[in-house]
Amino acid sequence: MAHRRPIHPLALRVMHWLNAIAIVTLIGSGWEIYDASPFLPFTFPQWATIGQWLGGAIAWHLAAIWLLMLNGALYLGWGLVTGHFRRKLLPLSLRAVLRDTIAAARFHLPHRPGVYNAVQRLLYLGVIGLGVLAVLSGLAVWKPVQLWPLSDLFGGFFVSRVIHFIAMAGIVLFLVVHLLLVALVPRVLPAMITGGHLPNPESEAAE
């Protein structure tokens, strides 16, 4: 190879930031939709929502969902075909997660460029699963009649709404931890934007 490979390939960076746009839009508009008929004893503050009123929020939500689904399908396909998931998110063991969690709590989070620690792997696999759950439960809320098998699978219209909400809450929790980890190791951020460079040829060979 004539030049060194980036830590994050271009395709991954583009998909990551498109996904971030979609997720933030979906969370903000989803909160406004929830506020129209809350099932918990609270509503989300208006300033934190997107869409200004129910009709606007639904329009944003059902526009952003196509970005999320298309981009997410590309990411899953790309990750499987290129072996990205196998190389970067696996293997994952409970021991490694415990070890890295304790390290993180002591602010000694191991971080080698291009290698995700066990806490990151768990978080990324978890949020991918939550994203799939959010899309499926969202489809069940959207089409309880036409997609009735999916709606039944989730336990009907109302339970689908609750599961959709739980998936959102999980993604928000992920986002908080995700941003906290980036704040702890800020040098990973430019690499997610420009790609960065893997430090030496050995780590290339190790891939």
Add this chain to the structure above:
Amino acid sequence: MPALTLNRRNLLGRALALGAATTLTGCDFDDPSHPDVADRVLNAMSHWNDEVQAALFNPHTLAPTFPASAITRPPRFNAFYDIDKAPQVDLATWRLGLTGRIGDKQPWRIAQLRALPQESQITRLICVEGWRVVGQWSGVRLGDFLRRINADTKARYVSFQCADGYFESIDMESALHPQTILALDFLGAPLTAPFGAPLRLRIPTKLGYKNAKSIVALGVTNQFPSGYWEKQGYNWFGGS
């Protein structure tokens, strides 16, 4: 859709201004008749979602039905006005007017509609806001009625005008669905004013706002009739 005059230079200016303030001003969708760039994108996506829902719609898939014990009591009133503002319709003078691609446009009196075969259902109404109620409605199957009045069932839309100024429209496929009825009765008695007397659309394959109340005219047309909430930004197909 209102005709949009589009000035390219203007649009570019708006796009640039938008770049500076996307999240602040771009997310209104509050004035679809004077759309900014975000409104245009959202409108286009809403049309796309209409197409997807039409493709997902299966004329043989039935909305779930429920036992009488599941009926929501007391029933929940919902409209764009308070309950005491519900339109009072005089049955003696009320007629169902017929317009558009219909062979037999003679207006109908309520007794004539009651003389037709009646269809009863206990179904769930899901509101776009996220809540739902179960109720029992009975009346005339819209598909049967359309055939009886020699409507063009190859036309694209069926539209409804209401006594309170509300208006709605649905796609012909959904209009011909066996559970789509022109309801005369609610919970075993003639409809009362807040619940759409004397005649309302009951369509359990669509969201609540598609279920037009206090209908005074029905039309069959190929021109997109839109609807009261759709003009303000709700999705038109509104399927469940």
